[in-house]
Amino acid sequence: SNYAPRSQRVYVTRIRGRRFKRVVLPDSYQAERMAANLSAVAAARIYPRPIFVKERELWVEYLEGRSIESVDAQLVTQMAQLLACLNRHAPRRMATGETPFLAALQLDLEYLGQVGVLEVASARELAARAEQLAPAELWVGYDCTDAILKNFILDPTGRLLAVDVESLGADQLIGWGAAKRAPSSVRRAS
Helix, strand or coil, rough: CCCCCCEEEEEEECCCCEEEEECCCCCCHHHHHHHHHHEEEEEECCCCCCCEECCEEEEEEECCCCECCCCCCCHHHHHHHHHHHHHHHCCCEEHHHCHHHHHHHHHHHHHHHHCCCCCHHHHHHHHHHHHCCCEEEEEEEECCEEEEEEEEEECCCCCECCCCEEEEEEEECCCCCHHHCHHHHHHHHH
């Protein structure tokens, strides 16, 4: 996961008629990390730009727009374009063994076996299959770790923007954020 469980507080603050989003995080490390991620992709203008960070507070621009009520072909296209723009920023190919992803999957499977969600033998079999099927290399970079509709808005021109600053992750398995949220009907079709 990119950050600790959601324990931040978010406020909308108005100064001289302008609105800003003030995010208070559990510690200064998380605030600095989130600000660095937002700064890295600021030129793309798909996430709020950071204004300043002080101790455990991060202030970002407030993005105006409307909530997304339904999904249509145009929104799917816009989402693909937004994620592609994000994923193009500093991607790198890494040997799978140099990333934490396969080890994390194996640890999760072991845990599920230990607590009885999976039979121990099934968990071990799945871990072995994951090891066999894992590609030699993975693409790692910036990704939206929580690609759900409530984390996006359409600005006044109809452009899709991400507003959940916590969902911007660096050193992520590219595409995983959208893939884990894809409806089962979409997954089956691919």
